[in-house]
Amino acid sequence: MKEETLKRIRAFSEERDWRQFHSPANLAKSISIEAGELLECFQWDEGNYDLEAVKDELADVLVYCFDMADVLGLDLDGLINRKMDKNEAKYPVEKARGRSDKYDKL
Numbered sequence: 001m002k003e004e005t006l007k008r009i010r011a012f013s014e015e016r017d018w019r020q021f022h023s024p025a026n027l028a029k030s031i032s033i034e035a036g037e038l039l040e041c042f043q044w045d046e047g048n049y050d051l052e053a054v055k056d057e058l059a060d061v062l063v064y065c066f067d068m069a070d071v072l073g074l075d076l077d078g079l080i081n082r083k084m085d086k087n088e089a090k091y092p093v094e095k096a097r098g099r100s101d102k103y104d105k106l
Contacts, residue, residue, distance in 0.1 A: 001066065001076055009066055019071075027068040034060040 013019050038057035041049050069076050090103040099106065 006066060006070065009063055010070060013067065022067055022071050024068060024072060027064055027071060030064045031061060031068065034064055 013022060034057060038054065038061055041054045041057060066076065069079060091106070095106040096103075
């Protein structure tokens with residue numbers, strides 16, 4: 001993510017004095033709520049959805065995720081790469097390619 005985008009997210013909350021409401025628990029709840037709204041875009045017809053609504057809801061999820069990482073002082077690239085290292089170890093290409101099984105079933 002570009003630093004200017006992170007600064008914009010940070011400034012949005014700070015200008016409104018919303019940081020006081022952004023505890024990790026509150027942000028986790030908000031992520032879940034917004035993820036539910038994203039899922040709602042596909043509720044009745046997976047192939048016929050409003051792409052603009054999907055973009056808006058996905059952006060809401062991402063903003064709250066980035067807010068949470070910021071509040072916790074986490075480096076997003078480091079966080080993602082750490083998890084990708086774990087995923088690559090749990091799902092080696094030779095076992096997981098073309099399969100949707102959980103890692104313990106490969």
